[in-house]
Amino acid sequence: MVKISRSLRLLSLVFVLALALGTLAGCSGKASRKTILVGASLSLSGNLARNGLDQQRGYELWRDAVNAAGGIMGKQVELKVYDDSSDPQTAAKLYEKLITDDKVDLLIGPYGSNVTMAASTVAEKYKMAMITPGASSKEIWERGYKYTFQMLTPARYQLHQALQLAKDKGYTTVAIVSADSAFPKDLANGAEQSAKDLGLNVVFKEEYPEKATDLSSLVMKLKRANPDVLIAGSYLPDSVLLTRQMKEAKFAPKMIQFGPNGPALPDFAKSLGNDANNLLGVSQWEPSASFPGSADFVKSFTAKYPGEMPSYSVAGAYAAGQLLQMAIEKAGSLKQDAITQALYSMDVTTIFGRFKVDETGAQVAHAAVLIQVQNGQKKVVYPANAAETAPVLPFPGWSK
Amino acid sequence: MNTPGWFAALLQVIINGLLVGGVYALSAAGLNLVFGVLKVANIAHGDFMMLGAMTAYAVSLKLGLSPYAAMLVAAIVLAGIGALTQRFLVERVIHSPMFVSLLLLFAVSMILRNGALHVWGPTYVSLSHDSSVWTVGPLSFTKLRVAVFALGLGLTLALLWLLQKTAFGQSLRATAQHMDLAEACGINVRRVxxxxxxxxxxxxxxxxxxxxxxxxxxxxMGEIFVLKCFAIVVVGGLGSFSGAFAGAMIIGVAETLTSYYAATQLSDVTVFLLFLIVLVFRPSGVLGGKAT
Known part of the structure; x- marks a missing residue:
């Protein structure tokens, strides 16, 4: 009798231990759930709120679309979103909470390079794949992390198409200016490399303080250098200032090209009016894109938000969901290692464009497009297969 | 065409610097006035500028006013906000050590900046810009910048006149020189x-x-301008209006000269180097001692 009861006790101990381990690993909770829980922290307030809110709209549109089509592997998708108020440390804490408290099955990225930098350390710690629709800084992918996947064209490649266009047009000399912080410098150094690779001659390159209040001397130096093409790696306020001071100094090269924080943003043309015309910018995505499903996506967005057009943040977030679904279906499971493996091997096209990453998780295939403000309207002008209309080049001069 | 190219460039760089200085002069004048009379360093000055900018923008769009009319509306609105801030906050710590008022105004700055961020969001705004220029030989002058320069100069002269020639100015100067004595002389220093x-x-x-x-x-935007305003006021001489104007011109020209002949990136370095040099070797500022 004693023997039996002892072995029974041992058996029950093993049983309890197994149960405890199972709960600790969070397996039993997930397995019994009837839905797939996807967690994210987003900048729903604070200085990145515009893009954060857009990303939320994208995630929600994707959830609705995928659930209407029967879910993933027969399970409905549920979203759990927290507000990190644009703060990297808060985002990191919230991702930790999503994983340990909410026991989400899958993660999806926040907005902004700084926030993504912090959040990705948590994803890495718990070995959970995180597709990031809102991060382009190269530093995030230089830390040897294995679980962070980039969707945006990295800063250093964003101006490559612009220099290709300059070359197509037979321009030979290039001047490059940029603000002296990480992202604009990445843009500028990438542009310099692209110019060299394409055999163009970089005749002038200089940085200015990010918060410059006057660029008149820089413009005078540009005028003296007399390049065919001006490339400006800038944020919005310095893009506007540079444009105004170029006009004041009557500096009009054949092609004026900004990065993503210039003519591509609605506030640029709002600030400059006619002076924004014929200036070029870079965009990760435009509503006129002709990727499979893009048009339907734009339609579903405008049905839900009448009078608005989706920004690249909405489209990127929607596509992040698509990628997650593709990876799960390719892996045939919700296991993080299988999903991660799938993401590394995928070369696919979403509504946002192509997705393919290198061995660090950095994006290598997504192609940003060139846009130009034409008569106050933003138009995709390059490359030819995505263009709505031809670029107006050479620059016809400043408006009167 | 008989002016050599290098000389025309030098002149143009100096002109650009003076015109930038005009913007700074106007920004620094208000900071200087508050420091002169209340002896508090108004760290929220840049945020009051921002509030004025956003008010003018909103008023101009909503009511269709010209930017200059919107400027006057913004001035009146902000005078009210300033009066309330002083009466209910700054006045309470006016006799405390300077760091108390500094902390208080820092809190005001944070509230204004983040409040504005909440109301308007992080978007950038701008009113229509007149880029037309006057050309004199090889030189060019942007009309709008000349107008700003004239306003900066005009305001400085008006302030000097106000201080020297009016009874209000006299009470301001008296309060600036010695609060208790002024009060003993029958001046309502709290109101001043x-x-x-x-x-x-x-x-x-x-x-x-x-x-x-x-x-x-x-x-x-406040944070960009407030530090430069402090540098200008110190270079010119704390509390001196002609000094602040001179300081603004010196800083403006130093910036454009550095940007043109050295590197644009170094322009801020030059500004704060000047600030340090003046602080160490001539703490009363280039026109200091003439304090009004």
Missing amino acids: RMQAFALGTAIAAMSGALLVMLFSVNPS
Whole structure:
């Protein structure tokens, strides 16, 4: 009798231990759930709120679309979103909470390079794949992390198409200016490399303080250098200032090209009016894109938000969901290692464009497009297969 | 064509610097007034400029006013906000050590900046810009910048006149020189302090409203200008209006010269190097000692 009861006790101990381990690993909770829980922290307030809110709209549109089509592997998708108020440390804490408290099955990225930098350390710690629709800084992918996947064209490649266009047009000399912080410098150094690779001659390159209040001397130096093409790696306020001071100094090269924080943003043309015309910018995505499903996506967005057009943040977030679904279906499971493996091997096209990453998780295939403000309207002008209309080049001069 | 190219460039760089100085002069005048009379370093000055800029922008869009009319509306609104801030907050710590008022105004700055961020969001705004230029030989002058320069100069002269020739100015000067003595002489120093602060924020609002025409501004713009304003006021001589104007010109020209002949990136380094040199070797500022 004693023997039996002892072995029974041992058996029950093993049983309890197994149960405890199972709960600790969070397996039993997930397995019994009837839905797939996807967690994210987003900048729903604070200085990145515009893009954060857009990303939320994208995630929600994707959830609705995928659930209407029967879910993933027969399970409905549920979203759990927290507000990190644009703060990297808060985002990191919230991702930790999503994983340990909410026991989400899958993660999806926040907005902004700084926030993504912090959040990705948590994803890495718990070995959970995180597709990031809102991060382009190269530093995030230089830390040897294995679980962070980039969707945006990295800063250093964003101006490559612009220099290709300059070359197509037979321009030979290039001047490059940029603000002296990480992202604009990445843009500028990438542009310099692209110019060299394409055999163009970089005749002038200089940085200015990010918060410059006057660029008149820089413009005078540009005028003296007399390049065919001006490339400006800038944020919005310095893009506007540079444009105004170029006009004041009557500096009009054949092609004026900004990065993503210039003519591509609605506030640029709002600030400059006619002076924004014929200036070029870079965009990760435009509503006129002709990727499979893009048009339907734009339609579903405008049905839900009448009078608005989706920004690249909405489209990127929607596509992040698509990628997650593709990876799960390719892996045939919700296991993080299988999903991660799938993401590394995928070369696919979403509504946002192509997705393919290198061995660090950095994006290598997504192609940003060139846009130009034409008569106050933003138009995709390059490359030819995505263009709505031809670029107006050479620059016809400043408006009167 | 008989002017050599290098000389024309030098002249143009100096002209550009003076015109940038005009923007700074206007921004620094309000800060200087408040420091002169209340002896507080108004760290929220840049945020009052921002509030003036955003008010002018909103008023101009909503009511269809010209930017200059919107500037006057912004000045009146901000004078009211300034008067309230002084009466209910700054006045309470006016006899405390300087760091108390500094902390208090830092809190005001944070509240204004983040409040504005909440109301307007992080978007950038700008009013229509007139880029037309006057050309004299090889030189060019942007009309709008010349107008801003003239306003900066005009305001400095008006302030000097106000201080020297009016009874209000006399009470301001008396309060600036010795608060208790002024009070003993029958001056209502509390009211004078409130008026000075209100005038200071009104001037901040006017400079902010002009900046909306020159730059693209957003709720965080204050931080860009407030430090430069302090540098200008120190270089010119704390409390001296002609000094602040001279300081603004010196800083403006130093910036454009550095940008043109050295590197644009170094322009801020030059500004704060000048600031340090003046602080160490001539703490009363280039026109100090003439304090009004």
